[in-house]
Amino acid sequence: MQQRESTTAFAPDLSITRGTVLRPVRQVEILAYFSGAFDIAEQQQPGHAARVAFLAQEVARRMGFGAEERRRLLPVGLLHDAGVAVRNEHGHLVAGAWVAERFGFDAAVGEAILATHERWDGRGRPHGLAGADIPVAGLLVSAAHWACEFADSAMSPLRARAQLQSSSLADLEPLAGREVAAALRSALHDDQTWLALWDDDLPRLVAQVGVDGRPSHRNLEQAARAMGEVVDAASREPGRSADASALARQIACTMGLPDAYCDAIAIAGHVMDLGLLGVPRHVTDKPSILTVDEMEMMRCHPGVSARLIERAPGLADVAEWVAAHHERPDGRGYPEMLSGEELAMPPRILAVADAYCALRAERPHRTAFDEDETMAMIEMGAGRQFDARVVESLPQALRMLHDDAPLGVA
Numbered sequence: 314m315q316q317r318e319s320t321t322a323f324a325p326d327l328s329i330t331r332g333t334v335l336r337p338v339r340q341v342e343i344l345a346y347f348s349g350a351f352d353i354a355e356q357q358q359p360g361h362a363a364r365v366a367f368l369a370q371e372v373a374r375r376m377g378f379g380a381e382e383r384r385r386l387l388p389v390g391l392l393h394d395a396g397v398a399v400r401n402e403h404g405h406l407v408a409g410a411w412v413a414e415r416f417g418f419d420a421a422v423g424e425a426i427l428a429t430h431e432r433w434d435g436r437g438r439p440h441g442l443a444g445a446d447i448p449v450a451g452l453l454v455s456a457a458h459w460a461c462e463f464a465d466s467a468m469s470p471l472r473a474r475a476q477l478q479s480s481s482l483a484d485l486e487p488l489a490g491r492e493v494a495a496a497l498r499s500a501l502h503d504d505q506t507w508l509a510l511w512d513d514d515l516p517r518l519v520a521q522v523g524v525d526g527r528p529s530h531r532n533l534e535q536a537a538r539a540m541g542e543v544v545d546a547a548s549r550e551p552g553r554s555a556d557a558s559a560l561a562r563q564i565a566c567t568m569g570l571p572d573a574y575c576d577a578i579a580i581a582g583h584v585m586d587l588g589l590l591g592v593p594r595h596v597t598d599k600p601s602i603l604t605v606d607e608m609e610m611m612r613c614h615p616g617v618s619a620r621l622i623e624r625a626p627g628l629a630d631v632a633e634w635v636a637a638h639h640e641r642p643d644g645r646g647y648p649e650m651l652s653g654e655e656l657a658m659p660p661r662i663l664a665v666a667d668a669y670c671a672l673r674a675e676r677p678h679r680t681a682f683d684e685d686e687t688m689a690m691i692e693m694g695a696g697r698q699f700d701a702r703v704v705e706s707l708p709q710a711l712r713m714l715h716d717d718a719p720l721g722v723a
């Protein structure tokens with residue numbers, strides 16, 4: 314017999330006991346932490362995007378770049394692979410520039426991302442630009458990428474260091490030009506560079522280089538929203554993460570949770586499915602029933618999402634909620650089968666918001682459910698699949714949301 318959680322048996326503590334207060338962040342700082350999501354989408358080694366960004370900075374510093382040029386360079390390195398996750402008929406570079414825009418970076422960042430596959434000798438793509446016609450940030454990231462790919466494929470930073478330090482890097486000159494190649498050679502001969510590249514908290518080091526930019530809550534909201542948009546673009550469900558975030562936030566407000574929780578739950582709503590970027594597309598797109606192995610891959614996504622954000626400033630609690638957004642009050646959820654006190658209120662809210670948006674959306678194997686069908690299905694799960702108090706709050710939350718700005722779901 315299925316276990317139903319009573320509405321009064323368990324009332325999660327809603328007081329703010331730990332760090333559930335979002336911190337203002339700088340734009341590049343938060344991107345440095347979130348960039349791990351692009352690594353899993355491109356099946357790169359963890360920290361790839363951050364290493365490319367950091368090394369490009371080291372090269373720029375040796376070339377005498379000013380603070381403003383270096384400030385623009387960091388997001389180019391961090392986002393150079395961002396477009397790989399996005400499905401876009403114009404290719405991953407155009408998609409990467411789109412992601413940069415979603416983060417709020419200026420057009421020069423997007424232009425440099427578009428130039429990361431150009432070559433000094435004019436044999437690159439997409440435009441076959443040559444020499445000084447190529448935005449220099451594109452060349453620097455391309456050179457840093459070359460060295461980082463070499464280091465990643467060597468499987469051992471020590472072996473990579475020995476090989477790169479003994480090489481003349483002559484084959485880099487046609488790619489990035491003599492001046493960039495020389496500066497890269499100098500950076501790779503500095504052991505501080507290598508220590509930093511494999512530092513446990515490289516995003517923190519990257520963020521420190523991001524010399525200016527004011528910390529703000531808006532930067533965090535914008536970055537979380539942009540990451541959700543990347544996930545939606547990967548799954549071809551535009552607007553889905555923003556809708557789930559808005560609904561989760563509204564449910565939290567309707568239930569009377571403190572404002573700090575409501576804001577943090579909204580951030581969790583944007584980023585809870587980041588881990589899906591690491592699931593192969595033949596699995597996420599499969600129109601038929603998943604095999605046990607494929608199901609296992611899908612079930613890893615809450616934990617992966619949590620790991621991608623847990624070290625970002627102020628997001629430790631948000632990461633815990635994200636990890637539990639597919640748990641169920643009756644203990645039959647995944648990945649940990651949490652129940653009772655183990656399952657806090659924020660993930661209970663995220664689960665209902667997520668389910669509502671999923672049911673209202675078209676899927677490869679079915680059409681969207683209408684409002685009545687969706688509500689009936691969610692109400693049927695109250696106390697088992699979904700927290701009964703959250704389900705009770707859902708109609709009012711939806712009314713308030715629709716009065717404000719309708720959800721984009723069908």
Ligand SMILES: [Fe+2]
Pocket residue numbers: 357361393394458
């Ligand atoms: Fe890359």
Ligand SMILES: [Fe+2]
Pocket residue numbers: 585586614615638639667
């Ligand atoms: Fe999910």
